[in-house]
Amino acid sequence: MLSTHRQVAVKQTTLDDNNPRRYSTHMRFLSPFSAACFVALLILIFSARQAAAQTTSTAQANPDKQASPDIQTTATADSVKAAPANQQPHDSQTVVVLGSSVPIPLTESTSSVVVLPVQSQILSLESVQDLLRQDSSLYIEDRGSGGGQADIILRGGTYEQVLVLLNGFRINDAQSSHHNLDIPLPMDAIDSIEVLHGAGSTLHGADALSGVVDFITAAPQSTSVRLRAGGGSFGENEEGFLGDLLQKSWSSRLTAERNFSTGFIADRDYRNEDASSESWFNSRLGLSDILLATSDRSFGALNFYGIAPQWERTKGWFASGRQELGERTEAAFGYRRHTDEYVWERYDPSVYENNHIDESWQASLRNKQPIASNSVLLIGLDADGDSIQSTNLGNYARNRGAGYADFNLRPANARWNLSAGVREELFSGGLRSVTSPHLAGSLRLPHQLKLRGNAGYGFRLPTYTDLYYHAPGEYGNPNLKPESVWSFEGGADWDLSNKWSLSATGFYSRQHDTIDIAEATKTPNALPSWCPLNVYCAVNVNGVHFSGVEASATWTPSSGQRVELAWTQLFGSQAPLLNTISEVALNYPDTNIHLNWIASIRNTVTITNSVAVVRPYQQSSTPWNDNPYPVWNLDVARESGRIRPYVRLTNLSNTGYEELTNIAMPGRAVVAGISIKIGD
Template sequence: MKNILACLLPALLCSPGVSQQPTPADNQTVIVTATFEPVPLSENDRSVRVFHTDQQPLLFNDLESYLRLDPSVDLQERGPGGVQADISIRGTTFEQSLVLLNGLRINDPETGHLNMDIPVPLDAISRVEVLHGSGSTFYGSDALGGAVNLITTEPQRTAVQAGIGYGNYGSTEQHAVGAYLARHWSEQLSGSRETSSGFMIDRNYRTSAVSSETWLHTALGSTDVLLAASDRPYGANQFYGNFESFERTKGWFGSVRQQLGAKSEADFGYRRHTDVFTLLVYDPAVYQNNHIDTAWQGDLRRADRPGRNATVAYGLEASGDGINSSNLGQHARNQGAGYASLDLRALKRLSLSIGAREEIFSGGDAVFSPTAAAGYWLGHGMRLHAAAGHAFRLPTYTDLYYSDPTTVGNPGLRPESAWSYEGGLQWESGGRISFDLTGFRLLERNGIDYSKFALSDRWQATNVQNLNFTGAETTVHLRLPASQQVELGYTGLHASQQPVPGLISEYAFNYASQNATFAWSGEFAHRVDARTQVSIVQRVGQTAYPLWDLSVAGSGGRVRPYLRFSNLSNTGYEEVPGVPMPGRTIMGGAEFFWARNRR
């Protein structure tokens, strides 16, 4: 802890004083991820972080750059440029976090390594909400550690923007967005492309994504139609062992969300994903896998308000997924669920919500996942909050059936389950200072990990018993004179079950035991945005390492130049053991922007 604070202190002392447009206050931000019905962030009884990706977008490299602002999120990237990243929340493994797009699941049923294969460009996303703690009552399987919800928003005006950039390691990036706003409908087209020759041999990549989203407004209600596709070929040197490998993934996603009057909504989503993996890039015939998986989901939701301070939400869901794989074979499964919740607000100083979900799987097995949360206003800007909930995860098809020279699955795996508990204090003083401290505990049963006792053995998927996490997370947000924004965050974790002597764990004990962040952002007088961020990460049994990012960008006019530095300290580090990450990287370019005045 002392080492981490020592690293953060110089960055804090060196922050210059400039002017910046303030971000929305907590009482203005409405969240949709931690409840069945939207509530203001300031009234939320769960631990949630919100990042507005449509503000100062030129200052951020990718989605992962936003998520690194949350010290309870541990990103384990195998490469930059959206190539591949594992996401862990509150110490859980990469399989135990759920990724959503507008509340619809986009987790990959083949393997959690591909959960961050986001089908839409970053420019299509306006907000990211991160739920800490169990979320199975709301979304079903996978949300043991939490959930990341990527949210798109209807454009507010007709506009066009396009940018191009160049950097070291032969890197390039291009992006474009076109939005059209009419009286009863609107349309937004987005596209992005990133390439690099690689910072080392066989670490090149070429990622691209496109999306189209249409909004219609009729007497029945609003209709939202989203279509998206992505393509990610990349060198996978050392990704899954001491091999110069190659991998290419493609994704397709489509969804329709339809309001049915003021109280009801129907949603449907479909996802198709392909994954081609070649063990030896220079000799593909030695070993190659080809996986094709699909997933669908549909739901019917309704919310009634029997009283001024009460909301009853309920609904039915159905979903299914399947895979056709040269390695895993052909498999499919379906499930259905029903849920109900009661949310009580403004009961003098108290808020309370309770809910439950019953999920039934093909074959007849069922899981019951209840949750409860409460908040109490103490006055003087202080508020207590607490929550508890049950979560579960079905094994992926890789967990069950995979086999290669280094790894073998286990068809006898049991589903994971966990109970999570949290409680904390929020404090806000006149909009200038906000503080949040939350303690949490996760009690996990039948956790799935890959382990072995000898280096020459293959990794074997097994159930791990009684792996429990205890920790605390805190954030301090300062709005300083001249409208500067400063944020400090820290999360500390401790696992109660120590590794078994002689047992080598691949994932369960690679969590970040300490993670601290410092971030500053502002706007200079001549409309130049700037931000800097320092993160210090310490993984179990490893030395803490710092990552320092710095970026500046124009914020006005038709042409907006930008310059971004990543890992400015040139730190040598590995987020996944054995997979080195690049040193100092630079990306510079310019964006053209045009918008029609609002009617």
């Protein structure tokens, strides 16, 4: 790809790979603060052991009194989603992993976590972007339909400040964060998407500043085959295949998917192909999980990175293995390779072309130690590295390692719980590190009311594009510092009855050394002296902070209907940038409202009616989408039975809008098709 912003069409410029101006992490040496955090954890553990002793004494004195059962059914995320059918726990509660050291029921989470199920609405979704839009705190900056390139904005953070995971493995692209949603999986392979709002670097590492998005794969429920085909507006064509095999001690799922379109306007065509294979085995050691996935996406990129008929093609390969080592220990390893071919002038590639190949690997070892009857200490080690070979960026590599501990204190028969953790991450290129602590807790009150709050720290290293990109229209910056954020939130969840539930969260985040792409329009200005006028430069800025409110209400008038209203309001602030335009740090929606009505007819046909109203933040120097814009979608699908027809109607309001400047979004469209299931 080129870069995010306007460019001059010239021959490419390659940085010298031996350039001594390597970036520095600008991190402090091993911090005494981390040692203090570990000491605090030890104190918590000692307190938990005392509580355990008291609980044991009470139980002996009152043998009829049992510990609270609501956590007893909790299982690991992999056992819930991956074990063969005869091994699967039967738990009606939604179990989440994000924001906690161990999988817990969603109702017990101390963080703001949203779970978006995929399989129950698979025929109503064209891509994962459609599902992510159901979370009003997420803003998807899409560059067209079909599941092509898109960015995630969460709670006002930049598109580079969201960590994307696949079954807990990192997917974030080292070349450019524009590829973070390049998930090499068909929709049929995904069970659900979990979204953590707020910083999450303690458990998940770098890039988790404004939140974490984790794609969880689905396991077979029976031996069967499912075929899908459809078509519609703008030459849309889609096909899908799913094959499940379920045996006593192992199971496997094979999926493949293709969709393509001639485009709603010239140079907005696309072709996406994805395939995956995942297998699970039970042995004396425990559960083994092996995933292989690949993707190939090519698309017309009209005005994506400047005013020109551009073209881009990306390919992805992903492999991972996870092995339980008994009941308490787990080892995992993942590998990702991603290529990006970018052409500025589609019909004359000789004008400007970039080719990038980046690779990354990751390994982890985790151990869970029960401390008391519902309290757990998680200790983990992570190691990962990435590298790039690029005609523009040069050839680079870097590695890092981390150790972390997280203690989840849940006293038996208590209405409160507390979670505290700390992570120390080391970087190659010198003994430098960063410490990421977090603290969270919740309190259950009478009348089904839960109060929760947490505080955490997140950080991100610059991508290779941030550091080394160079063209007449944009300069990278090898001296960029990593960016970081302190995040705080408090909220309440209230189940008024079996028909009504309410949730509200207030949050605040303060960033430091925010990585921005900015342009100086005249002198004097806020940019360094090395950055020329009217050129986009990668710089660190300070004074960026956000506050906001997330609120939602769910009404279930009957067993077959559900109405959901969600609203997120953001209030951002940054010190004025003299004669300077921010292109990344101030690109977010200040208002995002979603209204969904889901109706099920005889538990067979599902109708989903959704309306979203969005108002992007407007810089006075770059106004666009001046007014809030509505988008109305309607989906009808038969989600059960052997023959399952579906219809998707998108942008029924035929709203003309842009989620990114100068990139028009499709108007009204319809896609219809059929899915056929063979087998149990």
